Amino acid sequence: MKPAKERTSLWAKAWYKFRRDRIGMASLGVVLVYLLVALGVWLGLWGQGWSQVDGPMWAPPGPDYWLGTNIIGQDIFERAIYSTRTAFEVGLVVAVLSTLLGGLLGALAGYFSNRWADELILWLMGVLDAIPFFLFVAALAYALQGNPYAMHIAMIATFWTTTARLVRGEVIKLKNFEFVEAARAIGLPRRLIIFRHILPNTFHILLVQATIVFVGAIKSEVILSFLGLGVTDGVSWGLMIAESTQEVQAGHFSNFVTASTFLFVLVMAFNMFSDALQDALDPRKVST
Amino acid sequence: MTRPLLSVRDLVVEFSTERGLVRAIDGVSFDLVPGETLGLVGESGCGKTVTALAVLGLVPSPPGRIVSGSIRLEGRELATLSEAEYRHIRGREISMIFQEPMTALNPVLSIATQMTDVLVRHQGMSRRQARDRAVEMLALVGIPSPEKRIDDYPHQMSGGMRQRVMIAMALSCNPKLLLADEPTTALDVTTQAQVLDEMVRLQEQLGTSVVLVTHDLGVVAETCHRAVVMYAGRVVEEAPVECLFERPRHPYTEGLLQSIPRIREEKLPELPTIPGSVPDLLHLPPGCRFADRCPRADDLCHRQEPKLELRCDIAVACHYPNRYAGCLE
Numbered sequence: 001m002k003p004a005k006e007r008t009s010l011w012a013k014a015w016y017k018f019r020r021d022r023i024g025m026a027s028l029g030v031v032l033v034y035l036l037v038a039l040g041v042w043l044g045l046w047g048q049g050w051s052q053v054d055g056p057m058w059a060p061p062g063p064d065y066w067l068g069t070n071i072i073g074q075d076i077f078e079r080a081i082y083s084t085r086t087a088f089e090v091g092l093v094v095a096v097l098s099t100l101l102g103g104l105l106g107a108l109a110g111y112f113s114n115r116w117a118d119e120l121i122l123w124l125m126g127v128l129d130a131i132p133f134f135l136f137v138a139a140l141a142y143a144l145q146g147n148p149y150a151m152h153i154a155m156i157a158t159f160w161t162t163t164a165r166l167v168r169g170e171v172i173k174l175k176n177f178e179f180v181e182a183a184r185a186i187g188l189p190r191r192l193i194i195f196r197h198i199l200p201n202t203f204h205i206l207l208v209q210a211t212i213v214f215v216g217a218i219k220s221e222v223i224l225s226f227l228g229l230g231v232t233d234g235v236s237w238g239l240m241i242a243e244s245t246q247e248v249q250a251g252h253f254s255n256f257v258t259a260s261t262f263l264f265v266l267v268m269a270f271n272m273f274s275d276a277l278q279d280a281l282d283p284r285k286v287s288t
Numbered sequence: 289m290t291r292p293l294l295s296v297r298d299l300v301v302e303f304s305t306e307r308g309l310v311r312a313i314d315g316v317s318f319d320l321v322p323g324e325t326l327g328l329v330g331e332s333g334c335g336k337t338v339t340a341l342a343v344l345g346l347v348p349s350p351p352g353r354i355v356s357g358s359i360r361l362e363g364r365e366l367a368t369l370s371e372a373e374y375r376h377i378r379g380r381e382i383s384m385i386f387q388e389p390m391t392a393l394n395p396v397l398s399i400a401t402q403m404t405d406v407l408v409r410h411q412g413m414s415r416r417q418a419r420d421r422a423v424e425m426l427a428l429v430g431i432p433s434p435e436k437r438i439d440d441y442p443h444q445m446s447g448g449m450r451q452r453v454m455i456a457m458a459l460s461c462n463p464k465l466l467l468a469d470e471p472t473t474a475l476d477v478t479t480q481a482q483v484l485d486e487m488v489r490l491q492e493q494l495g496t497s498v499v500l501v502t503h504d505l506g507v508v509a510e511t512c513h514r515a516v517v518m519y520a521g522r523v524v525e526e527a528p529v530e531c532l533f534e535r536p537r538h539p540y541t542e543g544l545l546q547s548i549p550r551i552r553e554e555k556l557p558e559l560p561t562i563p564g565s566v567p568d569l570l571h572l573p574p575g576c577r578f579a580d581r582c583p584r585a586d587d588l589c590h591r592q593e594p595k596l597e598l599r600c601d602i603a604v605a606c607h608y609p610n611r612y613a614g615c616l617e
Contacts, residue, residue: 182454186383187376
């Protein structure tokens with residue numbers, strides 16, 4: 001319906017600004033490399049030997065085992081590579097679903113502020129925020145015993161509240177704008193006003209919030225896995241760090257350093273990427 | 289007189305505030321005949337905008353509420369309609385354009401999307417048809433190369449253009465009635481004149497009736513056939529425009545007209561103003577609401593509120609209106 005040229009102009013400007021941000025571009029590059037690694041694991045190109053026990057215990061780094069082996073002789077590099085997939089899986093699932101949920105409930109709460117729907121949603125957010133995160137996950141993991149998605153569910157259930165609060169505030173501001181009044185004046189139903197006219201105006205918040213949640217989810221996954229509440233099928237950086245606690249005492253640091261470095265670089269790059277994205281998407285700067 | 293298109297009778301709108309119940313509009317009545325442009329004039333806070341919103345059923349509720357009175361469009365009562373029924377009237381039979389073109393268009397949707405939404409919804413057109421119609425409307429309000437500009441986003445347009453888009457959007461479903469709430473206040477003077485000309489031209493071409501809400505008497509003189517002057521939630525004078533400007537009856541109208549800056553024959557030490565300020569709607573005087581500021585006010589005015597009296601097409605609410613020889617102008 002719309003010519004591509006006009007449609008992209010808004011995003012083209014954001015992209016133009018983003019491209020000039022060197023740190024942003026560098027961090028995007030790093031994130032893309034990680035993404036490629038994760039995709040490769042998904043497609044079965046590499047990282048498939050993560051569970052094979054074929055090497056000697058604690059082999060030093062070398063041509064056979066690039067980063068050495070762990071306590072039971074598994075290839076640390078293979079495991080770190082495979083964990084990238086785990087990290088992306090958790091990050092994406094949690095980021096997308098919690099942003100959707102947060103955007104939806106936040107928009108409803110904001111539009112119906114000070115009515116019962118808003119009170120209910122605020123109450124729910126208050127309750128969820130009041131429960132300590134790790135206790136909540138532990139309880140949920142216990143309740144959903146055996147379900148590999150217990151961790152995901154717990155994260156989504158807690159992470160959406162921040163997004164919802166941000167969106168709610170923005171919607172309360174937006175709903176008093178004249179374009180909403182104008183939408184009412186041309187007889188649009190409430191559903192269209194909320195989801196077509198108001199919610200798209202919060203996309204810059206949703207996008208940045210999704211990247212923040214993505215990082216938060218990866219970090220939480222590591223902590224949860226370390227505590228034994230996280231990944232149950234497969235391997236993750238958190239599980240690797242958990243294993244390494246015995247190894248570090250024996251003077252073998254490869255497992256610990258590898259997992260930490262993989263995690264640190266991705267989290268750092270993603271944080272810088274989301275900062276740059278925030279700057280590039282700032283509507284006041286884009287529309288000039 | 290022809291049958292009125294819009295007939296507002298004894299409309300009362302109240303707002304509940306922290307300090308108490310405020311009557312923003314207290315017994316406003318007026319009629320609008322088809323094809324006519326009616327100006328709704330008054331100071332800020334006198335109830336002009338609330339009147340317009342009430343006609344569209346958009347009085348913010350809570351805190352606002354239509355307490356009593358009737359609003360009839362072609363004889364059909366609107367004040368008691370449900371929200372769902374009202375939605376079919378908004379945009380199709382009654383449209384509104386707003387004061388601030390900068391914020392009245394959604395910044396994240398293209399003009400095409402916003403215009404076709406209305407047409408698809410109210411006229412049951414396909415997207416394709418709606419787009420053609422939207423282009424046609426944009427051309428009608430004088431937007432150059434409308435096929436191209438329709439894909440613009442609001443921020444790519446100037447204030448005057450956006451207001452034209454708003455007008456095009458408001459008129460795209462051929463409404464019988466257009467409510468214009470200070471449509472030119474936010475524009476610079478040159479653009480104001482262009483947009484007003486455009487509105488007058490379209491109004492004549494399409495035969496839409498217009499209620500123009502404004503505090504700018506110049507705009508009223510230029511575009512309206514009749515004008516209703518409001519003060520503190522009440523109508524104080526209603527008259528054909530020429531009449532109102534040449535022979536104002538109510539002292540408030542007279543004061544308003546005198547306080548317009550213009551080129552005069554004699555040199556004035558300062559611009560005449562109306563002394564005092566609008567009474568607090570929570571603590572209204574028992575008599576005439578204008579009495580405290582009126583040079584003519586006496587005991588009667590402070591005691592008893594004057595009724596709006598209609599005499600040959602001119603209605604005044606004053607105990608001591610200006611009188612002129614001859615009734616019809």
